[in-house]
Amino acid sequence: MTFGVSPSAVAAMRARPGFSAGMRTHANGVVALFRGNTVLNLLMNDRARALFMLVALYLHHHGGGDGRPGLTVGALKDMCVKLALCSRGRCEAMLAVLRAAGYLEPAADPDRRRRLLVPTERLLDLQKKRWEAHFAALAEVVPAASRFSAALARPEFVPAFVGALGEPYIAGFRLLQHAPCLASISDRNGGIPVLFALALEGPEDGPFPPTEPVRLSINALATQFGVSRKHVLTLLRELEAGGLLVRGPEPDRVTFRPPLREGLELLTATIFVFFVQAGERALAAIGDTAVVVEPAI
Numbered sequence: 001m002t003f004g005v006s007p008s009a010v011a012a013m014r015a016r017p018g019f020s021a022g023m024r025t026h027a028n029g030v031v032a033l034f035r036g037n038t039v040l041n042l043l044m045n046d047r048a049r050a051l052f053m054l055v056a057l058y059l060h061h062h063g064g065g066d067g068r069p070g071l072t073v074g075a076l077k078d079m080c081v082k083l084a085l086c087s088r089g090r091c092e093a094m095l096a097v098l099r100a101a102g103y104l105e106p107a108a109d110p111d112r113r114r115r116l117l118v119p120t121e122r123l124l125d126l127q128k129k130r131w132e133a134h135f136a137a138l139a140e141v142v143p144a145a146s147r148f149s150a151a152l153a154r155p156e157f158v159p160a161f162v163g164a165l166g167e168p169y170i171a172g173f174r175l176l177q178h179a180p181c182l183a184s185i186s187d188r189n190g191g192i193p194v195l196f197a198l199a200l201e202g203p204e205d206g207p208f209p210p211t212e213p214v215r216l217s218i219n220a221l222a223t224q225f226g227v228s229r230k231h232v233l234t235l236l237r238e239l240e241a242g243g244l245l246v247r248g249p250e251p252d253r254v255t256f257r258p259p260l261r262e263g264l265e266l267l268t269a270t271i272f273v274f275f276v277q278a279g280e281r282a283l284a285a286i287g288d289t290a291v292v293v294e295p296a297i
Helices: 007-015 019-033 038-043 046-062 073-082 088-100 121-139 143-151 157-171 180-186 191-199 218-225 229-241 258-285
Strands: 104-106 116-119 245-247 253-256
Touching: 007 019, 007 258, 019 121, 019 191, 019 258, 046 073, 046 088, 046 116, 046 121, 046 157, 046 191, 073 088, 088 104, 121 143, 121 157, 121 258, 143 157, 143 258, 157 258, 180 191, 180 229, 180 258, 191 218, 191 229, 191 253, 191 258, 218 229, 229 245
Parallel strands: none
Antiparallel strands: 104 116, 245 253
């Protein structure tokens, strides 16, 4: 099966009524769900952590291609290296922290050579909250997609949805393919959430992302996202150097330049299309063949 989000599908999503409102809701969700964790931040940025969790859930439900489902330490290390997500050593460190935090726990396996782990309810609840936030924003643009939120209560939907999200990523799909200007900033911890937090400083009745200067407080951003002031300053300087953001005209103001506003729109539209596609495939996999979007995105 070929996976991907076409430029035409992204353009169609951006053109839908309610896209700006849905994008604002999505930004609020991203900011609200961000969790600054000092130990995890030292190991992996927030984007990589989200993908790490997805890969872990994918292996738990679908396995790593050896015909046996189950999350094993070896399979996760192999997958992380294959996807250039992190090194084997960093994967081991992440697993240790996730086990200590109660997100994963060991499980018995008939094959004693396998170091089997299983996601706990705490991890599943966290993932469901993330998906629900995406679905809530998406439903403002594609109202029929509210069916995905309802489907989360069905036990058979979660494994199907994990597969529908994980298969494209493993096959090479990336959410930033239509917004390459955000690639480097997304690799910095809190990069995209910081941008959304700044965008949300704009007036609620104005365009989103905002076209006018918005308030900037480096101390507030550092506190909100659990990072240092130096980290926030580095993010801002990188954005300025890339022609994406301008400081001023006042010391406590920044202005989003057109390439940055477009990049955030393209990223959000890609996420919306991707979640529609994944949700439809997951519903079809559990025998619900009703089309959510007509024509399908």
